[in-house]
Amino acid sequence: MGDILLDHVSFTYKNGYEAVSDVSLSVRQGERVAILGQNGAGKTTTVRMMNNMRRPTKGTVMVGGKNTKDYTTAQISREVGYVFQNPDDQLFHATVREEVEFGPKTALKLPPDEVENRCGRALELAGLTEMKDENPFSLPLSIRKFVAIAAVIASDPDVYIFDEPTAGQDRMGLISLDKIIRSLQGLGKTVITITHDIEFAINTFDRIVVMAKKKIIREGTPEEIFHDEAVLKKAMLKTPYAVRFAKELSLGEEITTNEQLIEALARRESGYER
Incomplete structure (x- = not known):
């Protein structure tokens, strides 16, 4: 649980x-x-x-x-799996695959087929399938963060x-993070x-x-x-940009996201046109 x-x-x-x-x-x-x-x-x-x-x-x-x-x-x-702010604090293997396999293989001692399945799923979710044979320390910091995330995913904790x-x-990294979090x-x-x-x-x-x-x-x-x-x-x-801007324009709505702001502006514009 x-x-x-x-x-x-x-x-x-x-x-x-x-x-x-x-x-x-x-x-x-x-x-x-x-x-x-x-x-x-x-x-x-x-x-x-x-x-x-x-x-x-x-x-x-x-x-x-x-x-x-x-x-x-x-x-x-x-x-409770923990992904550190600095991935270099938790990465220590020579390839991305070895890093992701470590938890299920060595710590959890799962059978080889389950290790392979977990590793494959984690690599795919983190967008690392094509990089599985790379040395993590040859990858940019932003990608190393996804290696650390994939390693935790492969261990399949509840939290x-x-x-x-x-x-x-x-922006692409943020989109990938959002996808991972929602998938989990x-x-x-x-x-x-x-x-x-x-x-x-x-x-x-x-x-x-x-x-x-x-x-x-x-x-x-x-x-x-x-x-x-x-x-x-x-x-x-x-204060988020959308909140500040909505108040300055007196849109009269509890707007928090940029999408909500755009929708409110579109409604106002439509009202003006009528």
């Missing part, structure tokens, strides 16, 4: 620095959730507690009904955590993403969680979050 529950969790480093303070969050299986906030807001530490890379100093983290304190990081990582996947991506949700997977890309968050995710000063200050739909000027100001997040 891909449910995640953080119950009043805090994390303090040994030097006394508190990175996360009294955070509670529930993510249901199959949700797409984006976590937004400035550097230092506590986003990365929060999600790393979800796969046991960080153990809370206070509170409880539940993954699929399991209390993470009762399991090793390796055990939880089989259920996926993507840390800043859009950094360094062009279609398989019943939970996808949680840290991102600074507001447009990506609006267009790809069902729910937005905003963090500031080590706490969650609000969560809701993209429409609810990006029309809350007080929350955006507190988290130092920019």
Whole structure:
């Protein structure tokens, strides 16, 4: 089960620095959730507690009904796959194929036919089939990110955590990421993403969680979050272009996406013509 529950969790480093303070969050299986906030807001530490890379100093983290304190990081990582912001932190094989096969072959010890099937599906979804024999470190950073994603997909966890996947991506990369995330949700997977890309968050995710000063200050739909000027100001997040433009033009609608803005402008233009 891909449910995640953080119950009043805090994390303090040994030097006394508190990175996360009294955070509670529930993510249901199959949700797409984006976590937004400035550097230092506590986003990365929060999600790393979800796969046991960080153990809370206070509170409880539940993954699929399991209390993470009762399991090793390796055990939880089989259920919660993590894609690092920098793919070079997790890539270490000589070919893309070997990288993607590692999880099901070595960690999960699956039979060869299942390893091949999983690897093939992951490579196809990530758009890497034609690059399977390439050395990952010969590929651009933007493509190496997809290699890391494919490697996690091949292990087939219930929950996926993507840390800043859009950094360094062009438009085609963003389209590919959107496709991957929606495909995973279609398989019943939970996808949680840290991102600074507001447009990506609006267009790809069902729910937005905003963090500031080590706490969650609000969560809701993209429409609810990006029309809350007080929350955006507190988290130092920019108001989306479509929202700003719609207000300046007094369109009188809760517009959040560029597509909604274009539709509203077309309706206004049609009204003027009549």
